[in-house]
Amino acid sequence: MLRLGVDVGGTFIKAGVVDESYTILHKVSVPTGGDGGFQTVVQNIAHVAELAAQEAGLAVGDFESVGIGIPGLLNPKTGVVVSAPNLSGWQNVPFLDAIQKLLPVPVRVGNDANCAVVGETLAGAAKGCQNVVMLTLGTGVGGGIVADGKLFVGGQGLGAELGHMVLQMGGTTCGCGMKGCIEAYCSVTALVKQTIRAMEADPSSIMHAYAKEAGLVDGRTAFECSKKGDKAAVEVVEYYCRYLANAIGSLVIAFRPDVVLIGGGLSNQRDYLMDKLNALLPQYVFASDIIGVPPILRATLGNDAGTIGAAFLDRM
Amino acid sequence: MLRLGVDVGGTFIKAGVVDESYTILHKVSVPTGGDGGFQTVVQNIAHVAELAAQEAGLAVGDFESVGIGIPGLLNPKTGVVVSAPNLSGWQNVPFLDAIQKLLPVPVRVGNDANCAVVGETLAGAAKGCQNVVMLTLGTGVGGGIVADGKLFVGGQGLGAELGHMVLQMGGTTCGCGMKGCIEAYCSVTALVKQTIRAMEADPSSIMHAYAKEAGLVDGRTAFECSKKGDKAAVEVVEYYCRYLANAIGSLVIAFRPDVVLIGGGLSNQRDYLMDKLNALLPQYVFASDIIGVPPILRATLGNDAGTIGAAFLDRM
Numbered sequence: 001m002l003r004l005g006v007d008v009g010g011t012f013i014k015a016g017v018v019d020e021s022y023t024i025l026h027k028v029s030v031p032t033g034g035d036g037g038f039q040t041v042v043q044n045i046a047h048v049a050e051l052a053a054q055e056a057g058l059a060v061g062d063f064e065s066v067g068i069g070i071p072g073l074l075n076p077k078t079g080v081v082v083s084a085p086n087l088s089g090w091q092n093v094p095f096l097d098a099i100q101k102l103l104p105v106p107v108r109v110g111n112d113a114n115c116a117v118v119g120e121t122l123a124g125a126a127k128g129c130q131n132v133v134m135l136t137l138g139t140g141v142g143g144g145i146v147a148d149g150k151l152f153v154g155g156q157g158l159g160a161e162l163g164h165m166v167l168q169m170g171g172t173t174c175g176c177g178m179k180g181c182i183e184a185y186c187s188v189t190a191l192v193k194q195t196i197r198a199m200e201a202d203p204s205s206i207m208h209a210y211a212k213e214a215g216l217v218d219g220r221t222a223f224e225c226s227k228k229g230d231k232a233a234v235e236v237v238e239y240y241c242r243y244l245a246n247a248i249g250s251l252v253i254a255f256r257p258d259v260v261l262i263g264g265g266l267s268n269q270r271d272y273l274m275d276k277l278n279a280l281l282p283q284y285v286f287a288s289d290i291i292g293v294p295p296i297l298r299a300t301l302g303n304d305a306g307t308i309g310a311a312f313l314d315r316m
Numbered sequence: 317m318l319r320l321g322v323d324v325g326g327t328f329i330k331a332g333v334v335d336e337s338y339t340i341l342h343k344v345s346v347p348t349g350g351d352g353g354f355q356t357v358v359q360n361i362a363h364v365a366e367l368a369a370q371e372a373g374l375a376v377g378d379f380e381s382v383g384i385g386i387p388g389l390l391n392p393k394t395g396v397v398v399s400a401p402n403l404s405g406w407q408n409v410p411f412l413d414a415i416q417k418l419l420p421v422p423v424r425v426g427n428d429a430n431c432a433v434v435g436e437t438l439a440g441a442a443k444g445c446q447n448v449v450m451l452t453l454g455t456g457v458g459g460g461i462v463a464d465g466k467l468f469v470g471g472q473g474l475g476a477e478l479g480h481m482v483l484q485m486g487g488t489t490c491g492c493g494m495k496g497c498i499e500a501y502c503s504v505t506a507l508v509k510q511t512i513r514a515m516e517a518d519p520s521s522i523m524h525a526y527a528k529e530a531g532l533v534d535g536r537t538a539f540e541c542s543k544k545g546d547k548a549a550v551e552v553v554e555y556y557c558r559y560l561a562n563a564i565g566s567l568v569i570a571f572r573p574d575v576v577l578i579g580g581g582l583s584n585q586r587d588y589l590m591d592k593l594n595a596l597l598p599q600y601v602f603a604s605d606i607i608g609v610p611p612i613l614r615a616t617l618g619n620d621a622g623t624i625g626a627a628f629l630d631r632m
Binding site for chain 1: 562570572
């Protein structure tokens with residue numbers, strides 16, 4: 001039977017019809033409509049499920065199940081979303097109850113970063129692994145953990161918020177209001193801020209020309225100019241990688257995964273990023289001289305990881 | 317039936333005969349004899365098991381099982397001890413195989429800090445909790461985690477080395493050689509170093525007289541003088557508690573325990589320490605305004621936690 005995986009983002013709700021071999025057969029999306037509040041988004045999710053079913057020549061009731069990834073803190077058992085900063089009015093809302101009423105098949109819900117690590121572990125870069133740590137580097141830093149073959153979500157399903165674990169006590173203020181979070185150093189947002197600072201300090205950097213041509217400063221600016229040997233860009237990338245490697249090292253000490261996955265747009269830097277991180281990692285892992293370190297790999301499924309993982313949340 | 321719990325330390329091997337209600341009926345101990353190498357310690361463990369059985373009027377074969385806590389990195393499934401810095405020559409040794417040959421009942425092995433959290437969760441301060449984080453503050457910082465009612469040990473059983481997770485990237489050098497570990501700020505060793513620095517900087521501090529009378533500077537010096545209002549001591553305690561609270565906050569974000577336990581000698585500071593930590597915690601926990609924070613409590617079983625936990629490792 002086919003399943004439906006749904007990824008609720010701040011702008012679009014994306015859905016994919018997934019078969020038993022983890023292949024996405026059809027994709028559809030609708031605007032999230034977050035400004036309309038909780039009930040509007042719930043109705044839009046039901047609507048995207050109907051569109052996906054039509055696309056597959058089915059009714060929603062023909063799906064084996066529907067899985068939904070949410071960008072926020074939620075208890076996957078009760079289905080209550082405690083907080084979702086990108087969705088207006090989603091604070092302590094009984095999401096699973098509300099959407100289950102509109103869909104005639106079993107519904108499961110999960111945090112979006114958790115769905116991504118499930119997808120990558122079932123069908124992507126961590127296929128077959130029993131212990132996985134995944135960081136999704138974007139506007140923020142999302143975290144997902146598979147431990148002993150199961151999705152690890154912590155008490156009440158509210159743990160594994162890896163982006164807000166401490167990296168430098170008292171350091172840079174994070175979007176969450178705390179100081180020194182991993183996210184404050186390792187998100188693409190943080191990388192862009194650091195890039196802009198370096199550009200301001202060095203008018204001769206080729207990053208100025210690169211950004212002008214691209215029309216903006218983004219996560220690529222420093223990386224692409226670093227590849228061309230630009231001194232300021234090299235320093236930005238080295239600084240960024242050092243912080244990210246230390247954050248990963250700390251997570252390895254806690255979870256001892258078989259593999260660490262990097263997802264999000266920055267993972268497009270492929271070996272250029274992974275080689276640096278893998279070279280730096282041992283110095284940030286306790287007893288790495290005796291027990292080694294796991295490889296850091298690029299997540300391979302991109303946005304599909306969340307869709308596939310949502311559809312198969314019950315497999316982990 | 318009765319079980320035997322064994323706690324292997326750098327100086328003594330302690331054993332306790334434990335009944336089904338988690339009461340320790342008899343205690344015995346022998347010197348560890350660590351200088352004699354791996355086989356000597358293994359034989360001494362077998363010897364302490366015989367002594368404990370005699371004390372209970374039994375033979376070793378009458379125990380239902382023997383559980384052994386080891387101060388080091390080990391894989392509890394294979395029983396291989398990868399590293400145990402306080403035991404000479406214990407690197408990649410097949411400990412479980414070696415000790416099982418000498419004991420006629422099922423043997424289980426675990427890391428000592430993991431045994432402690434099992435003991436406290438079965439019979440101590442976290443009784444009945446499904447999710448627990450415990451930090452044992454001593455020469456180092458030991459960590460133990462119970463997640464969803466099970467002992468959480470990470471891949472190959474080598475994770476949960478919480479004391480070596482990062483607290484301040486690039487900060488104080490830790491005994492492990494890395495920089496900025498939780499242990500480098502939150503161990504009693506770190507507290508004593510900070511106390512000595514503060515005493516050197518303030519000859520008028522009453523910590524000088526306190527230490528002179530006690531015969532040494534230890535983990536109590538700053539705390540006891542802080543209670544008397546000594547300015548330098550108050551600052552040491554505030555500094556220490558701030559770092560410890562931030563470390564705990566980061567672990568709460570990862571594991572979302574129902575309760576955080578503090579064990580080790582410093583937990584004798586009881587409410588004086590716990591009140592400060594509980595007051596500081598919310599500012600170091602992501603979304604604490606929405607989802608709150610767990611209470612930080614003193615572990616109540618002391619050294620018995622490790623004995624009871626070792627004896628009942630199979631219960632978690």
